[in-house]
Amino acid sequence: xxxxxxxxxxxxxxxxxxxxxxxxxxxxxxxxxxxxxxxxxxxxxxxxxxxxxxxxxxxxxxxxxxxxxxxxxxxxxxxxxxxxxxxxxxxxxxxxxxxxxxxxxxxxxxxxxxxxxxxxxxxxxxxxxxxxxxxxxxxxxxxxxxxxxxxxxxxxxxxxxxxxxxxxxxxxxxxxxxxxxxxxxxxxxxxxxxxxxxxxxxxxxxxxxxxxxxxxxxxxxxxxxxxxxxxxxxxxxxxxxxxxxxxxxxxxxxxxxxxxxxxxxxxxxxxxxxxxxxxxxxxxxxxxxxxxxxxxxxxxxxxxxxxxxxxxxxxxxxxxxxxxxxxxxxxxxxxxxxxxxxxxxxxxxxxxxxxxxxxxxxxxxxxxxxxxxxxxxxxxxxxxxxxxxxxxxxxxxxxxxxxxxxxxxxxxxxxxxxxxxxxxxxxxxxxxxxxxxxxxxxxxxxxxxxxxxxxxxxxxxxxxxxxxxxxxxxxxxxxxxxxxxxxxxxxxxxxxxxxxxxxxxxxxxxxxxxxxxxxxxxxxxxxxxxxxxxxxxxxxxxxxxxxxxxxxxxxxxxxxxxxxxxxxxxxxxxxxxxxxxxxxxxxxxxxxxxxxxxxxxxxxxxxxxxxxxxxxxxxxxxxxxxxxxxxxxxxxxxxxxxxxxxxxxxxxxxxxxxxxxxxxxxxxxxxxxxxxxxxxxxxxxxxxxxxxxxxxxxxxxxxxxxxxxxxxxxxxxxxxxxxxxxxxxxxxxxxxxxxxxxxxxxxxxxxxxxxxxxxxxxxxxxxxxxxxxxxxxxxxx
Amino acid sequence: xxxxxxxxxxxxxxxxxxxxxxxxxxxxxxxxxxxxxxxxxxxxxxxxxxxxxxxxxxxxxxxxxxxxxxxxxxxxxxxxxxxxxxxxxxxxxxxxxxxxxxxxxxxxxxxxxxxxxxxxxxxxxxxxxxxxxxxxxxxxxxxxxxxxxxxxxxxxxxxx
Ligand code: FES
Ligand code: FES
Numbered sequence: 001x002x003x004x005x006x007x008x009x010x011x012x013x014x015x016x017x018x019x020x021x022x023x024x025x026x027x028x029x030x031x032x033x034x035x036x037x038x039x040x041x042x043x044x045x046x047x048x049x050x051x052x053x054x055x056x057x058x059x060x061x062x063x064x065x066x067x068x069x070x071x072x073x074x075x076x077x078x079x080x081x082x083x084x085x086x087x088x089x090x091x092x093x094x095x096x097x098x099x100x101x102x103x104x105x106x107x108x109x110x111x112x113x114x115x116x117x118x119x120x121x122x123x124x125x126x127x128x129x130x131x132x133x134x135x136x137x138x139x140x141x142x143x144x145x146x147x148x149x150x151x152x153x154x155x156x157x158x159x160x161x162x163x164x165x166x167x168x169x170x171x172x173x174x175x176x177x178x179x180x181x182x183x184x185x186x187x188x189x190x191x192x193x194x195x196x197x198x199x200x201x202x203x204x205x206x207x208x209x210x211x212x213x214x215x216x217x218x219x220x221x222x223x224x225x226x227x228x229x230x231x232x233x234x235x236x237x238x239x240x241x242x243x244x245x246x247x248x249x250x251x252x253x254x255x256x257x258x259x260x261x262x263x264x265x266x267x268x269x270x271x272x273x274x275x276x277x278x279x280x281x282x283x284x285x286x287x288x289x290x291x292x293x294x295x296x297x298x299x300x301x302x303x304x305x306x307x308x309x310x311x312x313x314x315x316x317x318x319x320x321x322x323x324x325x326x327x328x329x330x331x332x333x334x335x336x337x338x339x340x341x342x343x344x345x346x347x348x349x350x351x352x353x354x355x356x357x358x359x360x361x362x363x364x365x366x367x368x369x370x371x372x373x374x375x376x377x378x379x380x381x382x383x384x385x386x387x388x389x390x391x392x393x394x395x396x397x398x399x400x401x402x403x404x405x406x407x408x409x410x411x412x413x414x415x416x417x418x419x420x421x422x423x424x425x426x427x428x429x430x431x432x433x434x435x436x437x438x439x440x441x442x443x444x445x446x447x448x449x450x451x452x453x454x455x456x457x458x459x460x461x462x463x464x465x466x467x468x469x470x471x472x473x474x475x476x477x478x479x480x481x482x483x484x485x486x487x488x489x490x491x492x493x494x495x496x497x498x499x500x501x502x503x504x505x506x507x508x509x510x511x512x513x514x515x516x517x518x519x520x521x522x523x524x525x526x527x528x529x530x531x532x533x534x535x536x537x538x539x540x541x542x543x544x545x546x547x548x549x550x551x552x553x554x555x556x557x558x559x560x561x562x563x564x565x566x567x568x569x570x571x572x573x574x575x576x577x578x579x580x581x582x583x584x585x586x587x588x589x590x591x592x593x594x595x596x597x598x599x600x601x602x603x604x605x606x607x608x609x610x611x612x613x614x615x616x617x618x619x620x621x622x623x624x625x626x627x628x629x630x631x632x633x634x635x636x637x638x639x640x641x642x643x644x645x646x647x648x649x650x651x652x653x654x655x656x657x658x659x660x661x662x663x664x665x666x667x668x669x670x671x672x673x674x675x676x677x678x679x680x681x682x683x684x685x686x687x688x689x690x691x692x693x694x695x696x697x698x699x700x701x702x703x704x705x706x707x708x709x710x711x712x713x714x715x716x717x718x719x720x721x722x723x724x725x726x727x728x729x730x731x732x733x734x735x736x737x738x739x740x741x742x743x744x745x746x747x748x749x750x751x752x753x754x755x756x757x758x759x760x761x762x763x764x765x766x767x768x769x770x771x772x773x774x775x776x777x778x779x780x781x
Numbered sequence: 782x783x784x785x786x787x788x789x790x791x792x793x794x795x796x797x798x799x800x801x802x803x804x805x806x807x808x809x810x811x812x813x814x815x816x817x818x819x820x821x822x823x824x825x826x827x828x829x830x831x832x833x834x835x836x837x838x839x840x841x842x843x844x845x846x847x848x849x850x851x852x853x854x855x856x857x858x859x860x861x862x863x864x865x866x867x868x869x870x871x872x873x874x875x876x877x878x879x880x881x882x883x884x885x886x887x888x889x890x891x892x893x894x895x896x897x898x899x900x901x902x903x904x905x906x907x908x909x910x911x912x913x914x915x916x917x918x919x920x921x922x923x924x925x926x927x928x929x930x931x932x933x934x935x936x937x938x939x940x941x
Pocket of ligand 2: 880
């Protein structure tokens with residue numbers, strides 16, 4: 001494994017004991033014993049239960065809600081509609097086009113029109129079913145390309161096309177003129193569902209003074225705080241949001257929890273009682289956001305030696321009924337549409353379009369996996385046409401220090417893409433396996449592997465880059481805080497705004513804090529996010545939390561070292577410059593005290609041992625032509641997939657994935673590897689199984705028996721390898737890792753199937769029917 | 782209706798509606814919330830418990846069917862406050878992320894190891910194939926079950 005030395009060094013301290021070590025997860029014991037308290041495990045005396053009333057159609061004029069039958073049922077406490085909202089009927093996080101409860105128009109099947117509150121959850125559900133909704137149905141639009149036509153039904157009066165981001169670099173016509181080969185194809189991807197195992201859930205607890213505490217499973221407590229305050233007409237200081245142990249997120253718990261939490265809070269405000277609202281899996285599938293379906297036309301020009309000369313992309317993203325997070329998703333798709341390559345001439349248009357389908361929002365990769373499927377497929381076709389190896393053509397064009405992205409951003413550090421390609425090639429045995437294609441038999445790609453001559457093998461590659469954190473279109477949200485409190489016995493408690501959703505944040509932050517204060521990890525306890533502890537720290541999304549919250553922890557620790565170091569210097573008779581914090585002791589090699597003794601000394605002297613830390617993202621830009629330093633830094637990855645495909649049944653089996661990731665610096669190899677393995681399976685899901693289907697806006701895959709995600713039987717051998725090309729502004733050199741594992745896998749699998757069968761695929765997932773059809777079309781042609 | 786059953790070695794009684802499922806009995810009447818509900822329809826395995834030693838989806842079993850029988854839940858694996866070997870193995874192998882699938886996963890593993898103390902990786906994958914996990918990619922979960930079967934795990938007192 002190749003590991004570069006840290007050149008610039010981490011921002012603060014370079015001695016690490018905890019960072020980089022396989023520290024056991026701090027929350028694992030509670031989770032393996034069943035003691036971890038998820039939202040629905042919370043017990044509160046006198047709690048009421050809420051249920052939502054759904055419209056039963058996707059597009060309609062809402063004339064009225066008749067809740068008289070429900071209200072008269074024993075045990076029903078209240079039925080709330082839009083009329084009951086004391087504040088603003090609005091939960092949209094970026095645009096204000098999404099009412100909490102619709103008042104005049106239904107725009108998708110999940111648009112709940114009323115909240116029923118009752119003494120039990122069963123009763124609330126029964127009463128919700130007894131509410132009648134007066135609707136006049138309207139023709140709907142369920143396809144984004146159709147929605148762009150002038151005569152399409154309007155989802156919002158402002159028009160269906162609500163976003164258009166572009167990138168204009170160089171002279172794209174001249175670039176295509178200079179090309180020896182041009183390939184242009186259209187690609188389709190569909191709704192993918194997050195399938196976090198814990199469905200959305202919220203508990204709102206009102207106080208007599210009018211304030212509201214909301215507990216929930218979520219990624220972004222500050223979004224929830226804002227939505228609840230807006231809906232109830234309360235100042236932010238009167239709304240406290242506490243994240244409970246969260247059973248997965250993957251983007252699905254970014255903005256969507258604002259809706260369920262605001263519904264619970266509205267019900268709690270109205271009844272004066274604590275109210276719990278827990279979605280069934282079906283409700284969760286209906287009402288949660290999805291990965292945007294996209295239609296992408298990709299045109300790529302290259303010289304005969306493989307050098308890319310120009311790329312032109314047009315992508316249409318189905319945003320569903322409301323804006324939600326589409327602006328950030330479309331921006332990200334536009335900025336990254338050409339993949340991690342230097343291309344001198346680029347012309348990209350990405351549109352966001354309303355339809356009467358479920359809202360599309362954040363999902364691991366954030367708009368990129370869809371365009372990656374296009375760009376990484378077309379590259380393989382170009383490579384095929386000029387007889388070049390797919391890894392070679394990527395190496396020929398890949399980004400590196402000194403190269404420029406599609407937004408014309410000059411990359412100055414921490415670009416480990418080339419190494420991920422080289423490592424993935426080497427560790428997967430790419431050269432031997434790929435070279436044998438169509439060749440000399442035996443266990444080779446494209447050939448019968450044994451007597452089962454209907455089984456073909458293939459190998460494929462996919463490379464990606466990912467702008468870490470929110471970038472130019474999310475700068476206002478891009479600061480994060482941390483609060484460190486050192487107690488008189490030297491134990492340390494840390495409050496943060498970033499959230500643990502399963503990815504291992506609490507553990508990694510404990511490691512960062514331990515090394516920043518020179519104490520063992522066991523001294524440090526990191527609390528889950530609570531809006532009352534730190535300033536608005538933005539969302540836990542976009543692979544930003546280790547970077548942002550980690551740097552905030554480092555900032556707070558730096559302040560504590562200064563203050564506590566002065567006390568140590570004074571009591572030890574040393575100069576403050578001689579003071580080191582290391583291994584649980586403070587001072588010099590000769591004269592020192594333990595960290596715990598120093599904490600006690602500070603306490604005796606009335607010196608505060610609490611400190612706040614803050615980190616704000618560096619400036620980034622994206623002008624009207626899509627040019628600028630779009631993100632401060634990028635993470636890179638390459639996956640190689642090896643597959644077997646049964647040409648009779650069309651079934652694809654992923655045999656092995658080699659996943660090489662440039663993460664800047666490994667914080668914890670075990671949690672990192674786990675995050676990558678989980679992402680690999682989500683990529684396989686996108687490649688082979690997952691499509692949330694709807695008909696006329698009604699979901700026809702409402703549960704896990706119809707929406708299929710990978711099981712343990714689908715897990716291939718996974719080899720992960722880390723490239724550490726440190727980022728000078730990252731905590732100990734780290735960049736983000738949350739998204740990238742789920743990004744290159746799907747197209748690597750698709751490219752491998754193409755390698756096996758000699759046919760290209762332009763739509764995911766590669767279901768057995770789709771594969772069989774491709775095989776028979778090839779036979780017939 | 783009135784039900785008497787043995788849960789985690791102790792005799793328990795409860796009055797439940799006739800349509801109540803075993804998971805409702807456990808979570809809502811007996812306060813055993815370690816068993817999770819991910820779907821409510823027998824599709825995710827999060828609610829897996831042992832009924833007379835056999836793994837079942839407790840969301841599919843009626844509480845009434847459990848009268849006079851023996852149920853083991855995730856809370857029943859700890860002995861004298863210490864984690865059992867499968868729980869320790871899950872911690873050691875890094876098999877836990879969000880943790881929502883974990884109790885059910887561990888109960889499926891417990892059932893497997895009780896009947897097949899030295900399973901192959903394929904057998905482990907098959908035994909947990911009814912337990913969905915969206916976070917881990919299953920690799921470290923299979924590692925954990927292998928580790929537990931080999932018996933080389935740490936001892937952990939747990940958090941009490
Ligand atoms: S909750 Fe029982 S199988 Fe999903
Ligand atoms: S650890 Fe999250 S679902 Fe398994």
